[in-house]
Amino acid sequence: MEQWTIKKLLEWITDYLIKSNVDSPRLSAELLLCHVTGLQRIELYTNFATVLPKPRLDALHALVKRAVSHEPVQYLVGKTEFYSMQFKVTPDCLIPRPETELLVERAIDFLRCRKGEQLVCDLCTGSGCIAAAIAKNQPDVKITATDLCDKALSVAQENIAHHNLTEKITLLCGDLFAPIIEGMDATKFDLIVSNPPYISTAEYETLDANVRDYEPADALLAGTDGLDIYRRIASQVSEHLKPDGALILEIGYAQGPAVKELLEQIGAFANITVEKDFSNNDRIVTARKTA
Ligand SMILES: C[S@@+](CC[C@H](N)C(=O)[O-])C[C@H]1O[C@@H](n2cnc3c(N)ncnc32)[C@H](O)[C@@H]1O
Missing domain, CATH: 3.40.50.150 (Vaccinia Virus protein VP39)
Structure with a gap:
């Protein structure tokens, strides 16, 4: 069975978002991965080999599907950065x-x-x-x-x-x-x-x-x-x-x-x-x- 590591997911999602003309594809892919894993952006890179369990993979797929329909990633993850502060957004x-x-x-x-x-x-x-x-x-x-x-x-x-x-x-x-x-x-x-x-x-x-x-x-x-x-x-x-x-x-x-x-x-x-x-x-x- 195929192993979906964080590295592989990051590459796959970025590529899919590029093909779907989504803004800032790499950053968006990172934010979606952070949201489902609970990791910080930097931690994605220190956990490249981690394999996502099926429920998280399903949640991620659902979010990626919405992102390629141009639903803003900030709404999908419920937050954004402004003036180096974190803000909830809906x-x-x-x-x-x-x-x-x-x-x-x-x-x-x-x-x-x-x-x-x-x-x-x-x-x-x-x-x-x-x-x-x-x-x-x-x-x-x-x-x-x-x-x-x-x-x-x-x-x-x-x-x-x-x-x-x-x-x-x-x-x-x-x-x-x-x-x-x-x-x-x-x-x-x-x-x-x-x-x-x-x-x-x-x-x-x-x-x-x-x-x-x-x-x-x-x-x-x-x-x-x-x-x-x-x-x-x-x-x-x-x-x-x-x-x-x-x-x-x-x-x-x-x-x-x-x-x-x-x-x-x-x-x-x-x-x-x-x-x-x-x-x-x-x-x-x-x-x-x-x-
Ligand atoms: C462009 S958004 C700006 C939101 C925020 N200040 C920012 O910079 O991200 C404009 C906001 O004005 C509010 N708004 C629209 N008409 C208004 C009015 N007549 N009086 C008060 N707020 C209004 C909207 O509900 C919306 O939240």
Whole structure:
């Protein structure tokens, strides 16, 4: 009978994922193997000769079948890495993207230059990855994070508890600033961050199958031009920011000029800058409220 060692499985799965056009085939194969064996990635390589028992082999086959149908590996294994932290993910929340780490970097840069406790708001928090990464790396912050989707917030709650951040982060369910206005008596923030939905209706149709068919549409779509949520944030943000506070938004790859113009029209911001990511796409807009 054929012996399915970890080495042989890793090679076979990688090859199958390559042929099926799955992103990052070697990494995906490793993650699936780690999930069924309980090993760390490095341990796969020190246990190359281990033979998988039949029940684990069956579980692995079922997962590989789903992966070649372009179901995201992060949903299959129920977790992902963001800002060197582990986050639970389910199909109720967007899978955190590496590009979003730039927003976290800029938020931390801003907070480091200020003294005393800083009040931060994370709109559209999803898995809670942005709020948790900021809170973990910045000692004196209190973060309020909102999302429309209560199921996404349940995932965020678990992530925040897992990283021991429940004292620093409050989660509220509702539309953008609405739950803050109801619950916190017009608190003003030092920093407001958001990675909101920003995909246009036309672009949505062109997304890869693993995104369009599996990630929640409400986390992605933002009207015909993809700017609906930015318009709504722009119209409300000024009243929630302290003078000299900052707004940092993630944006789509070509939305820099449009989002900059939206914020300029408010007339409450100075130094509105658009920053590109490591792929040279527009990614972050930063604006400082005039004192
Ligand atoms: C692009 S995902 C970002 C999730 C997370 N911040 C991240 O960076 O991975 C957008 C999130 O916004 C939420 N959302 C959509 N419309 C919203 C609204 N009007 N108010 C609050 N949250 C909203 C969705 O439920 C989703 O979790």
